[in-house]
Amino acid sequence: WAPSPAVIIVGSGISGVVAAHRLYINGYRRLRVLEATGRSGGRIRSLKNRRRQPCFYPGKGFIELGAQWIHGPSPNNPVYQLASQYSLLDPEALTKENQEEDGDGHLPLCSISHTNAGKRISQALVANITELYSAWLKQSQNVSKEECDPKSSVGGFIKQKIAEKLTEWDTATADTKLAFLNGLLNHECCISGTHSMDYVALCPYGEYTLLPGLDCTFPGGFESLVTQIKSALPNDTILFNKTVKTIHWNGAFQGSDARIYPVQVQCEDGDMFVADHVIVTVSLGFLKEQASGFLSPPLPVHKAQAIQNLGFGTINKIIMEFKEPFWDPDCITIQLVWEGESPLAQSKINMKQDWVKKIPGFFVLEIGHLLCAFIAGQESEYMETLTDDEVLSSMTALLRQFTGNPNLPPPIRLIRTRWSSEPYTRGSYSHVAVGSSGKDVDNLAEPVPNYGAKPFQVLFAGEATHRTFYSTTHGALLSGRREAERLIARYQELDMLHNKSK
Ligand code: 6YU
Missing domain, CATH: 3.50.50.60 (FAD/NAD(P)-binding domain)
Structure with a gap:
């Protein structure tokens, strides 16, 4: 003793x-x-505001290089409990409505969807496919353990649903729908911290528990x-x-x-x-x-x-500051849709030119004129090997292509994480x-x-x-x-x- x-x-x-x-x-x-x-x-x-970098995140505000949101901020979430106890949250996050909102673990996705041909995708198509996808994802969380093959993956399950639905789609919109779904799966990789949803086991997927509440951030x-x-x-x-x-x-x-x-x-x-x-x-x-x-x-x-x-995968963030916002003021996310990409096709990747295709879109941050991209998997790890200038020029080219504006000014500053290269982390989660x-x-x-x-x-x-x-x-x-x-x-x-x- x-x-x-x-x-x-x-x-x-x-x-x-x-x-x-x-x-x-x-x-x-x-x-x-x-x-x-x-x-x-x-x-x-x-990352705190620093005087020596007056352009980046001007005024107050913090850039989160790692965890960003309290997922499910409600009374059963201990992070939320402690943060409220220490008065670290905005009053809005503490309201009963916010705590009761069922965000299904995903932030509001639908905002503006651009294709690599510089076109916008109709909101009707976005809403329709997002709804289908969310339903499939819910089903994947509820598969019966008894009937589930231990070798099956969440990616495989969703692709099967897509293949079944494809037969009902008209040829005029099928390609755009597939390309949009490809982006949604890339987004899912960022949520699950994996290179591909084909790597995520289906049978235990529903064990991950979502808490109610509208995801919120820490103002400090x-x-x-x-x-x-x-x-x-x-x-x-x-x-x-x-x-x-x-x-x-x-x-x-x-x-x-x-x-x-x-x-x-x-x-x-x-x-x-x-x-x-x-x-x-x-x-x-x-x-x-x-x-x-x-x-x-x-x-x-x-x-x-x-x-x-x-599994322990990599997701990284690429955060960019712009002199002026080029996005609509009420825009929360910008989705990127690569025409011709499909979750049902296995395309060979040329990492040097294709790594950016893994970026599902951008979050508009609440401070300054900032956009934040998430990128998962091997492409994310490849990005870590590039110089800041190389990442900046790839991102500028990407944004010009998607906005259809060849003169779009490049970001005035860029910061990206390298979670896989961090010797005491070696990935994200x-x-x-x-x-x-x-x-x-x-x-x-x-x-x-x-x-x-x-x-x-x-x-x-x-x-x-x-x-x-x-x-x-x-x-x-x-x-x-x-x-x-x-x-x-x-x-x-x-x-x-x-x-x-x-
Ligand atoms: C969350 C979010 N979030 C984005 C990004 C990342 C993560 N997470 P730590 O590693 O913190 O501590 C270990 C310490 O040990 C460390 O200090 C080392 O230096 C030290 N160490 C190591 N080796 C050592 C040695 N040899 N000797 C001494 N010391 C040593 N979580 O709640 N909200 O928005 C995000 C996000 C880019 C990288 C996140 C988020 C994950 C959290 O950050 C992470 O879990 C915890 O901080 C880990 O703390 P820890 O103490 O365990 O280890 C359906 C379904 C799908 C399931 N997923 C859904 C949720 C997805 C998670 N959210 C992701 C989103 C973002 C943006």
């Missing part, structure tokens, strides 16, 4: 900071958070939430630029207090920390890359397989890939060892460990709480036993 357990948390993203906070307010004082980078927040990263940046949570921790709790190299567990390591600890954490800079428990919150992308060396002894087979089986299931998510979340005299030496949190809210900040937050609570419950139990035996 340890009177005051030493707990190390690896990573200060939202799951790590929340785990530390929960332990701290429950009286745990021997806490250390080891963070590889120079900041907290991980995949929550808000998403990072303001992390800053608030960690403000309750003593300053020296988080050690920055402290990269964990290997976690040795099931051992016997002597601490400076002469106690023997089961875990020793070895950092890249040579520092060593002993602990009773380590909560690992690094991304699934990092775990995939480090598979063998990060834990010693290695993880049991079912956990190693979960890491391998689950997880999905349940074909060949995996929700059980893999549970296996990933399982602590090691899970039994015996010294259980829970290494615990696992982070978005990819939440079975129904994976990929989101609220999933990450809940996973951090879950692992902190696991330790709190364990020590309460030990306390009770100890008191009884006295």
